[in-house]
Amino acid sequence: MVLLTTASPAAPGPAQLLDRRAMAGGVRAMAPWLVGFGLYGLVVGVAAGRAGVPALAGWLTAPVVYSGGAQVAAIDLLDAGAAPAVVVATALAVNCRLIVYSAAMGDRWRATPRWWRALAALVLVDPSFSVGDDRYQQAAGADDLPRAHAHYLGAALALWVTWAGAAAAGILAAGSIPDGLRLEFVIPLFLAAELQRRPPTTATRRAWMTAAAVAVVGASFPARLGLLAAVAAGTAAALAVKDRS
């Protein structure tokens, strides 16, 4: 009786939040992303396997940091012998967009139990936000919300497992891939391409041009501080443009 009175009637239960059919729908919606991010995860794994960091520590970036850009930056900095504070600050600079995603999900997740929110947050990243956001926008009222939660979780877990598995495969394969292939160069290529895929504005162009210039000029800074300076300069330059417009 006590249990009945403490539970909110609106709060969805585990059976609804983990509804298999809705989760399978999420996995299907995530499928196109799994191919691209599986390959990306493989490349990040190869980079981690070739860097001068313990293989298990390099792999751990996949499930724990769980963001290609942040992982690549962290692995690159660790390989170059950067100070831990610089590695952490750079990874967090890349990952600060997650705060925005989390804030956007906050209202939708309000009625969910803590364990579910803890799990849902763990697997929150760009594609899972995108797929989840699409489903939440289609939700037909409050009754459909638990199925939207399950859809999000199914999609997000599928990506997380794929990413961690691809990184492990990349690390294991790193030693058998010839140096001449220069696979580590996939990362600058991928990041440069990602910049082109985002809607260009004067401010974003100013951000990446300034950051690239400062990164080159600051390449000789100790502890790879040039990278951090580049991110700060690029962001400040973009904000200055935004403030003037």
Next chain:
Amino acid sequence: MTAWLAILVAGGLSYAFRLAPAALSGRVQALRRLERVAAYVVPATFAAVAAAGVLGRATAGTGALAPVPPVAAVAVAVVAARRTGSSLAAVAAGLPTLWALTAATGA
């Protein structure tokens, strides 16, 4: 040990980024300023890491033409990304360009 520490701290704080705003739902007015900054941090970081990678490849090569393969490979990747909208297509176009120009220039 340094690598483990940095990865665990970065992972723990990244998880806080993912969880705390959702947990503090309804009290997120202060995040609006951060949202404005976050929109530019990602392109700045991607550009900085990419530029550092190109510079690293250019300085690792030998000869006066050493910068040509990585710079040309990125240029080809950028064009491919613009035309196809796919980062994977960009990599598929850029990497063979790097290989071919590296072989041609001996860089």
